[in-house]
Each structure stands twice: as C-alpha cells, then as structure tokens.
Amino acid sequence: MRRQIVARLLQSLIVVVIVTTISFFVIRAAPGDPFAYDSPMVTPAVRAHWRSQFGYDRPLIEQYGRYVVSVAHGQLGYSFEMHEPVSAALAVALPRTLLLTGLALTLAFLGGMAIGAAQAARRGSWFDRVSSFVLLVFYSLPDFWGALMILLLFAYWIPILPAGNIVDQVTHDYMSGPQAAWDRARHLVLPVMSLALLTMASIARYQRAAMLEILPADYIRTARAKGVSERRILWHHALRTALTPLVTLAGLFIPALLGGALFVEKVFSWPGMGLIAANAIAGRDYDLVTATVIVGSLLVVIGNLFADLAQMALDPRTRE
C-alpha cells in the first residue's frame, strides 16, 4: 500500500507540474499583460518600463525558468491585482474558499445521503417521484445560472439575505460581537446554499442508486428474516454499506466543488480563490493566475488521492 501511495504522489506531482506549465504559457498567450489596463494616464513608454522592471519583456522560456526557480524557493511572485505577494493573497483567499466548499460539501453530503436513502426506502412513492424530479432539475442546472437564480430570489425579489461579500463591507468591523457573528452567518447562507444544492442533487442520486443496489442483497434479506426492524435495516445495515462508494465520491467531488466555487464566488462576490482567480485572469495577473492553478490542481490531486486511499481502506480488494 505504501508503494501505491508513493506512486500516486509522484503521479500527482507530475500532473501539477504539467498543469502549471500549461497555465503559465496560456495566460501569457492572451493579449495584454498586468500593465495593459485601460488608463489614458499611462503612456506606452511607461508601460514598457514597468514590463521591463518585472521581466515581462524577457523571452517566454526565460520567464518560465525564472518562475520555476522562484517557486522552488517558495516564492510565488507578486500579485498586481491584490497588491501583495501572491502567497499572502492566497493565505487570505484559500481559507474562505475552504470554508465555503467545506460547509457546502458537508451540507450536500448530509442532505444528499438522507434524501437518497429516504427515496430508496420509499421507491416508487410520490415522495420518490417528486424529489427525483426536483433533484434532476438541480442536477441539470449550470452552476452559474443556479447561483444567479438563488441570488435574484433571495437578495432582490424577496430581499431577506445580503447579495454578496463575506460580511457587510461598511459596518461589519464596527458591529458588536453577536451582530458581527449574525452578519457573517447571513452572508454565508446564499453562496453555501447555491453550492450545496447543486452538489446535493448528484449525491442524492448516487445514494439512491447505491441503496437500491444493496436493499435486495442476501444479508439484508437475512436481517429481515431475523426480525430486524425496517428502520434499523435501512439506516444501520444498508446505509453503512452504501456509504463506501460515497466516501470515495467525496474526494472526487472536490474538483467539481472548486469549479462550482469559481462561479458561485463570482456571482456572490465571495473573495475566495475562485473570485481572485477570475479577477487575476481578467487583469492578466500572471503570477496569481499560475499560483491559483497550482493550488487548485493540488487540491484536486489531494482529493483524488484521498478518494483512492479511502477506497483502499474501505475495500480490501483494491489494495492488491
């Protein structure tokens, strides 16, 4: 098993290097650069001076070499969008995204598993049919569109929740403790709900299918024959077995959640990794774009690794 883990880690490292290299060259292939913003105050000569100052006038391969050396020394560069070292910008943004995706993943799994199990237990009932239809709707929604609809509904048509940002930008820092906590919680609701609902739909569908596969199994029939209650069979015997593929799924959901977070953060102005990545791309903030790709790909390979390890731990057949 140790050899498998080392092999997976090496594969993951190669994936991160390849993805980083591609993003490094792709963002530089786009027109503009960090200093090409639309400002009549800046002459081309001044722009050229700034480009030279930061080495953007050097051949691409030389820039890449410098970047690799810099990253190897733990320096991710400077962000012109965030006006601070890239590592400092990530240190602020990453926890915000992890909070958002962590909460969304937790809610999505708890809700998805409960709904999926309940659907399987009442297969063919009106609850199963209606909830399947609703889940299918959420499952089919593009992330950004779903987030926009939720924003419109709860922030504009029925304005009961704030439209965006992590806290009230003006008054939060001057609120009392309970007020500030309430303010923070209110700002979490819509982005977490958007991300959780969209993920929950697919988890529930997986859970329902897994449960339907397990419920006719011999050991379930044996349990029934022994007089074990239906509730205990469902929640103890069947659900525990059906959780195995879902645990694996949790790791695989991380890339999807990160992708979804990009749209959700943009829609709700949530200043996490997704939003700073989108802004960095628009502003051609080369170092920040590349760093967010590095962090994103690291999270994805860690998620995949976690999925593999969980699979190995839960299913002895996969250890060979």
Add this chain to the structure above:
Amino acid sequence: MRASPLLLIVLATTLSACEGSRTAASTGATGGTLVVAAIGEASDLLPPLVADINGAAIQSMVFDRLADIGQNLGTVGDAGFTPRLASSWTWAADSLSIAFHIDPKARWHDGQPVTASDVRFSVRAYLDPKVGSPTAPNLGNIDSVGVRDSLTAVVYFKKHTPEEFYDIAYQLFVMPEHVYGKVPFDQLRTSDVSRKLVGSGPFRFVRWDPKVRIELVADTANYHGRPKLDRVILTPIADANAGAALMLSGQADFMLSFPIDQVAKLDSSRVARAVAAPSFSYGFFGFNRFAPKSNSAPHPIFNDLRVRRALAMAINRTAMAGNVFGKFAQVSHGPFPMTLGVADSTLRMPPYDTAAAKAMLDSSGWKAGADGIRAKNGKPLRFSLMYPSTSLPRKQYAVLLQEALRRVGAQVDLDQVDAQTFQARALDSHDYDALLNAFNADPSVTGSKQSWGTSAIGPGGQNSLRYSNVKVDALLDTAAGSFDPAKAKASAAKAYQQIIDDVPAVFLYDLPLVDAVNRRLTLGPLRADGWFANIADWSIPPDKRIDRDRIGLGPAKP
C-alpha cells in the same frame, strides 16, 4: 463527546466575529459615512504610481498639493491658485524658480511636520526612472528642487513656461520622506508601505483590502480644518450595473458615471438622484492611418482623406448622441471637451449629408455593388470597428455607426474586446482598422499635444491613431507657450480646426457624466478634473443619517 465539523465551523465563525465593538456616534454638523461605488479597482495608491480615477481620488483625499487649482481650472501662471501645503510662494525675478513656503501648521498624519525636504524628495520620486511614474512627463520642465530652510522649497525650472506653476503645484502630491524614503525606488510599487498611506490631506488612510474596499477617516486635526464627513469608503464594483443596484438600494451613496440607460430610475428613486457633472472626456470614431499591425504600409481604406471625410459626413452625430445619452447628450465640437479652457464651439465640423457622402465615395472610386456594399479594385469597403466591452456608450455607438455607414455602402464588422485587449491592440500592436476611443483630457492645452501631437506617436504618448501634421504641432506648441490666454486659445483653435479638417477621427461626443448621489448627501461643487476635488465640503445632515453614518471616527476591529 465529539463535536461535529459543522458545529466547530459555526463556533469558529461566531468567535472570530465576537471581537468588535461599536464606536461612539457622530453628531452635529460633522459626521457620516460616504460609501462610493467605484467601477474597477485602483491600480496603485501612492501618488507617483497613480494611473486611474480611483487611485487619483484616494491620492487627492490623503495627500496635498502645494497649491489648489481654482474652480475655473486655469493653468497659466498662478492665477486662481490658492494655498494648500504652501501658505505662500515667491517668484524669482527671471521666473525660472519659485520658492514655496510650507505652512508651518502642516503635519503628516503620523504627527511629523511637513518640511521642504519632503517636497524635494517627492519630486525625486516622481522623476526617478526606477519608479516609472506616469506623471513624470508632466514634470519634465522641473530642473531641481533646493531646500532653502526647513520650510522653504525652491523649485527650479529648465525654461520659463506659462504652465510651470501648474506643473509643480497641480501635478505633484507631496509625500513624507521619513516614510517612503526608506524604500528603494525600484521597490516602491511592491513595498508594503505603498499600501499604507501617510499623507497630510483631509482624510487619513485606514486600510486597503484590494477588491473589497479602501477606507479613509477624517483627519480631525488637519491644518486646514477637518472635513465634514467622518469616513469615506470606496467599494470596487465589477461593472456599472452592479453600481446602479447598490445606488438604488441605498447601499452606496455616490457613483461616478451612472449608466446612462438607467438614469430614469434615478428620477423616480426616493433614495438617489442624478447630478450632471463636468467631464474632461470626449469620445471619437478613429481611423487607423496605417494597415493593421503596420507602421509604414498605408491603410487600404483610410489613407484616403476623401473616404474619411465621406464616412464622417454619413454620421448624424446629433441624433446618435441623443440616442445614446438622451437629455444629457453633448455633441462634440472637436478634439477637446468643452470643459477645457481653450475649447471653441465655433469650429467647422463635417456636415451630416449622406448624399454628399455617397458622391464623395463615388468620386474616390468606391462604387456600390449589387449588395449595396461599395468596392474598389475588387476590394469591398469593409472594415472592423474595435471598441471595449467595458464602455456602454461605445457599445451603443458601435451599433449605430454600423447602421449609419451601411447606408452609404460601407460594411462595418463590430469587434468588441475586453479592456486589456483594446489597450494592447490600440497602443501596442496597432492591430485594428477603426476604433471607438475616448480621451480624458488634461486641464492644460499641453494635453492636446499628448493626444494629437506627432511627438505623442509611439512609446512616449497616447496618439494611438498616429495622426501627424507639422502645422498642428506648431500651433499647439504656440498655444502651450503663450502667456496670454486669448492668444493661446486662438492658436489652439487653429490647431483643432486643422485636426477636424484632416479627419483622423470623427468627434462624436463630450462624455456627459451623470453621477448618482444619495439624497441624504449634500455635495460641494463638482469639478471636471475629479469628482473628489471638493469632498472636504460634502456633508450628511444629522437628521438624514442612517446606521452606517453612526460608525463615527473610532478604529476598526483589527
């Protein structure tokens, strides 16, 4: 007992929020929090590096100039200027130097006195090539700065010009040497101190959370008296529509350039109102003199003056301005905004005459084909029109121009690009046929040289159309060198008329700025060179204050 992750997160969130406490409320004539919805983000805040309107706003509130320009924005001599950091000044007999006497009451926000050596340091910072200040070209006539005593800075000029006082007094914001002098100039942009401003202006810097807010608080001990507002917060917004939503919901108090197609909502709003503001911006439909990406091959269509003139005559500028800007429309009078001191509304513009336009195209060899599109030597009269997706007026103008030019047999392909691409293609690679651009003029006539002078072609200037006419260069030089405002205006008018006659562009509109203002806010006079010019006089009456106005002056939670 095991706590669930959800419970831990909620607990952590709650605890992290339980650190703040409300500060004392402001009452009386002063007080209130101004929230400004600012499109985009400031590129930099430190004066030598400021390159956009948001950075300029913060610079103007936190730092001081040596003298304030008058409301009429006169740039000749020191007429109209009033004391700011310098309580007075003395001209040398040969006018090649000016001694500025620093107000002895002036203090930096950290409590240190402002000295003459701060002025010398600031000029050095602006002019040092390692900083690469966009303002440096405007200070090119400054030879050196001497320190006569701790409160007297003597500025020496290379030559006596009508605008030498304006150059030093208006273009330069004075910075504290004891704060910024510690940083090597080539590291100023990325240094932490450039994010923590220390100035002497009416507002103190509180914090800058990029993409979230820039916050300032009143300097209550300011040597010119405290501003009426307690606090100013600039909130960056992604686009004009997001700003409009903030204004109409009362979450923001001021927005520069409210989307013109939504102004009617302000008229019916009980929260915000529309205020027409003067502007230095003017928009035009420009022709590339050379073939795209080329610096020498003439453009196959626009190299012919008759074609440019014919296209200009096919455009009903008045109707288009009305269509785009409604009741706020201001049709352009030439390559300048009417707010400029040397502006002239009597210049001859190409008349709107589609019959004459068609005849001129016929005579220049562009004959109409069966599909209505003209062609010459087998090549159709077809070109692309580049414009930035970030400008709503220009997006609307692009569609109107496409239709207007189709009527005289020209096929226009719309080429909408993002702001970065627009800038790169317009100024660097010159990869376009025609473009919709807008210039933000300088109060001085020398700004016209930077836009239309031959010397402004290439890396040194903004002449993106690469227009060149030695007669125009000479006339603009004469205007800029004249000490008599009437003569300066006459020379500038001749230069502008020549530019209009050469048709490097069709001058479409003076940008009518419509600002959105919360109804509880009382403004000072608005100036064309920046909405923030008189912000120290803005106020919110006590009876109109809302929750955020009661934040007061206290420090924020760390």
